[in-house]
Amino acid sequence: MSVVEQKTNESASHVSAEDIEKASRSIKAMSHPLRLKILCVLGKDEFSVQDIVDLVGTSQSNISQHLGILKDKGILVARKDANKVFYSVGDEKTLKLLNMMREVFCPQNI
């Protein structure tokens, strides 16, 4: 019996094609250096776009585009207050995932 047949018979924790596509879009969104830096500086806090521009360091237009990508994938949520927009990490699980990424890729500072 080939490996493929073995696997087909196991009904083990199987991930659908749609799940793979959706997950890969979200993970890709997190994988850009500027976007990863945005997620790191946000942590569990909430910052305005201008704050993020100052903390991360590129143009306002560029930050706005990156924030849009992260928001589109549901990784960030936006709250508008007067003429400012505040961004933060959408949910607790995503925060946990970010902390685990830090454990895996930055093992020196955990």
Add this chain to the structure above:
Amino acid sequence: MSVVEQKTNESASHVSAEDIEKASRSIKAMSHPLRLKILCVLGKDEFSVQDIVDLVGTSQSNISQHLGILKDKGILVARKDANKVFYSVGDEKTLKLLNMMREVFCPQNI
């Protein structure tokens, strides 16, 4: 005091630019749908290239290139036996990260 100044004073868990670059390269490697699928089907097991071709479903050349990218980032390790090469997930932490990705992005099957 601006938000930026606040943050500069806190010496909170800070991630260096090099760490960000390195992490983003690894996360980007995991974010391609075929590569994510490879990681999912591997799980904690070890498979030959031809097994992975059959399980994931694209050309041998394409799979080999994707495996090379994952190996280059240290996400997969390769073991050669005769004229076959067996790939598996490099370490326990990466496996934990993959499981957490599944929790976050495939919450229906955990």
Add this chain to the structure above:
DNA sequence: TTAATTTATTAGACATTTCTAATATTGCTT
């Protein structure tokens, strides 16, 4: 209303990624 501030959008040049097809390499078998 006019000006200033904050954020978002658009277009386009440039860079990177991805896939396919062809071929090379390595080890085994006869």
Add this chain to the structure above:
DNA sequence: AAGCAATATTAGAAATGTCTAATAAATTAA
């Protein structure tokens, strides 16, 4: 050695992603 099986490499076309510069839109302040 010759043929076969398994894997890796290469080149190039096509697709996708990224940044910059300019501008639009929304809100506040004067």
